[in-house]
Amino acid sequence: MLTVSEENYLKAIYKILERSGETNASTKAIASELGTSPASVTDMLRKLSEKELLNYEKYYGVSLSREGQRLALELIRKHRLWEVFLCTQLRFAWDEVHEIAEQLEHVQSDELIHRLDEFLGYPKFDPHGDPIPNKNGSFTFRQQSVLSQIRNKDSEVLILGVRTHQKPFLQYLDTMSIHPGRKLKIRQYNSFEKIHTLETEQHEIIYLGHEISSEIWVRLA
Numbered sequence: 001m002l003t004v005s006e007e008n009y010l011k012a013i014y015k016i017l018e019r020s021g022e023t024n025a026s027t028k029a030i031a032s033e034l035g036t037s038p039a040s041v042t043d044m045l046r047k048l049s050e051k052e053l054l055n056y057e058k059y060y061g062v063s064l065s066r067e068g069q070r071l072a073l074e075l076i077r078k079h080r081l082w083e084v085f086l087c088t089q090l091r092f093a094w095d096e097v098h099e100i101a102e103q104l105e106h107v108q109s110d111e112l113i114h115r116l117d118e119f120l121g122y123p124k125f126d127p128h129g130d131p132i133p134n135k136n137g138s139f140t141f142r143q144q145s146v147l148s149q150i151r152n153k154d155s156e157v158l159i160l161g162v163r164t165h166q167k168p169f170l171q172y173l174d175t176m177s178i179h180p181g182r183k184l185k186i187r188q189y190n191s192f193e194k195i196h197t198l199e200t201e202q203h204e205i206i207y208l209g210h211e212i213s214s215e216i217w218v219r220l221a
Contacts, residue, residue: 024061095170129161
């Protein structure tokens with residue numbers, strides 16, 4: 001059985017590789033992701049390498065072994081299922097669930113997670129729009145673009161999710177009732193200031209700058 005810290009390292013490495021598209025994650029990147037020192041990272045990488053959960057070569061970074069990737073996906077699966085449960089059943093806001101799910105993801109019972117998945121109706125996406133791997137580690141993918149790339153006037157978009165889970169960002173979207181499942185119509189795009197003028201389904205006008213719109217996943221409605 002792995003420690004919580006070891007599990008967190010596997011998940012962090014998986015996320016770094018997923019975001020970057022690279023084959024190896026550097027010690028510096030892992031330290032930044034976990035908020036720890038490079039020396040601490042090096043010590044942990046040696047331990048995980050001895051357990052054959054990653055492939056580690058000094059100065060070249062690390063990649064996950066097949067078993068390491070399987071365990072990382074299990075953690076991500078549990079985390080995202082717990083986020084769905086917290087939002088839909090306990091009415092937590094989407095900006096509140098991440099820290100709680102960080103604790104719950106380390107529950108070891110496979111049967112509990114199986115029943116949780118069944119109870120929730122086998123959801124494919126979490127409250128932030130991130131795909132939930134199934135019990136075999138497979139994801140459901142969909143066609144999506146960031147809102148900043150869609151600029152044609154009168155285009156209607158369906159919000160699918162967000163790229164960042166930072167509390168201030170999610171709380172800011174809450175003030176405009178922007179959540180996955182909501183529809184928006186593009187009324188205007190200012191190419192100089194990179195600002196979208198959008199209309200909600202309630203016919204309210206909102207304005208989003210490039211920094212915000214580039215963090216929102218959508219598809220044409």
